[in-house]
Amino acid sequence: MKLNYEPKFEVSDGVYRLSKERQKLNDYQRMLELQMVHKSPTVSLETIALIKKEALSILKKSEKMKEVTGLDAVVLEDIQSNAQKALAQNEYLFNCKGNVKFTKFLSTMYGNGAYAEVLKAVQERETSLAIHKYFELMHKINNNQIDEEILLNSDKLKEAKKALLGIVESYKKQIERFFGGIAHSFSAEDYDVYISPYDFSFWEEGSRMMSIQTDLIPGTKTKTGRQEKYHFTKSLGLVIAIHEAGHVLQDSISKICIPSVSYRVESSNPTFHGMTNEGVSLICEDFAIPWLVRNRRALGLEDEIALAKVFVKAYLPTRICDLAYELIDIKEREDHINDKMPEKFKTEAGKEMTRITGLPLFVKDFHFFSNTSLLETLWFANYFFGHRRISNIANKAKKEFGISMGNEKQSAILLQGLMTGIWTSHSAKEKFLLEHFLPQAVRDGVL
Numbered sequence: 001m002k003l004n005y006e007p008k009f010e011v012s013d014g015v016y017r018l019s020k021e022r023q024k025l026n027d028y029q030r031m032l033e034l035q036m037v038h039k040s041p042t043v044s045l046e047t048i049a050l051i052k053k054e055a056l057s058i059l060k061k062s063e064k065m066k067e068v069t070g071l072d073a074v075v076l077e078d079i080q081s082n083a084q085k086a087l088a089q090n091e092y093l094f095n096c097k098g099n100v101k102f103t104k105f106l107s108t109m110y111g112n113g114a115y116a117e118v119l120k121a122v123q124e125r126e127t128s129l130a131i132h133k134y135f136e137l138m139h140k141i142n143n144n145q146i147d148e149e150i151l152l153n154s155d156k157l158k159e160a161k162k163a164l165l166g167i168v169e170s171y172k173k174q175i176e177r178f179f180g181g182i183a184h185s186f187s188a189e190d191y192d193v194y195i196s197p198y199d200f201s202f203w204e205e206g207s208r209m210m211s212i213q214t215d216l217i218p219g220t221k222t223k224t225g226r227q228e229k230y231h232f233t234k235s236l237g238l239v240i241a242i243h244e245a246g247h248v249l250q251d252s253i254s255k256i257c258i259p260s261v262s263y264r265v266e267s268s269n270p271t272f273h274g275m276t277n278e279g280v281s282l283i284c285e286d287f288a289i290p291w292l293v294r295n296r297r298a299l300g301l302e303d304e305i306a307l308a309k310v311f312v313k314a315y316l317p318t319r320i321c322d323l324a325y326e327l328i329d330i331k332e333r334e335d336h337i338n339d340k341m342p343e344k345f346k347t348e349a350g351k352e353m354t355r356i357t358g359l360p361l362f363v364k365d366f367h368f369f370s371n372t373s374l375l376e377t378l379w380f381a382n383y384f385f386g387h388r389r390i391s392n393i394a395n396k397a398k399k400e401f402g403i404s405m406g407n408e409k410q411s412a413i414l415l416q417g418l419m420t421g422i423w424t425s426h427s428a429k430e431k432f433l434l435e436h437f438l439p440q441a442v443r444d445g446v447l
């Protein structure tokens, strides 16, 4: 990949050495995550002990480096945040004698007041409106959609499947155009696009494979006599492909521009870095909307713009109740274990959800949400908090540097700045962007 603007951000040897230890800690964390999502979930005391040892060693060494300033201080803040999250996880999940409350643990991972922030979002009218608007615009499609399994597996629908594959393939060219302000020859890179066999999309750096879920490229069929016609909605899949490409760019740009906070597939761990990484990819979706509007004719998306706009706004609202329920459920279990009333576990989260939403559904049907593991809940929480934290940073940057979303060059520089570095701490990320990356871009005459 060749970047149009390639600033280099280097730190002193001492901070760089510590960043290598951060990488080692994250290697162990990644191993632990793989143990926890193993087909037969498991954890090793050895791995847990190594994480604790590394985290403590990093914090001890970083204490002695208090005098560092400038970019060194920002990277050091992130290294410390990474180690503190590792210790918080260790204390909350793996220490039987530990006494950390769930809400405190969430605050360490996502910022102060994180638990209350989710509950508040559930009650907001905007959340309810976004869900309604999305289902309203999707109503006709949802009711006429060809079943995905049949579409992908039936010989009778070979032509339709071919058309679907063609759409997925066409996203590469569109991704290249959207991110053209940041990197040229992006799609010439060796990555491939596939149809995801799951109901989610993902990017795999190791194999350089991007997979897009087909329920976001819904197809409908009309039959007149012997004539069959297929029609696919393309914009939602394109928005998601841009999200995944955002991950591709974050990884590559960080390697080129800031090796001390760089990406490495073996250390990639959503528990510590997911909030900032997912936040940036969700921001790519937000940035994509004005671009889709401007280029709707060329992209053949004139009829889909309203839907694409609503889709981007509705993604988090359509999943927020599930997240809130899981968090309440965990907190209630903790409270009731303390009160020695375990028989009440299941119903309390439903009652609390009913109280804050005004919907009795959650007590009438307490199987409404399927329970997920804490790790999965945290991985989804990354999207919620990530979008909020990174939006906040992007808005500050727009205001302080006079960046206009209508200006493709300026928005590309802002997006590149947000994509530089695999950060743990949103506070360190903000300082890097506002005090280092964007001032450098001004000095270099690109902003």
Ligand SMILES: [Zn+2]
Pocket (backbone or CB within 6 Å): 243, 244, 247, 278, 281
């Ligand atoms: Zn993502």
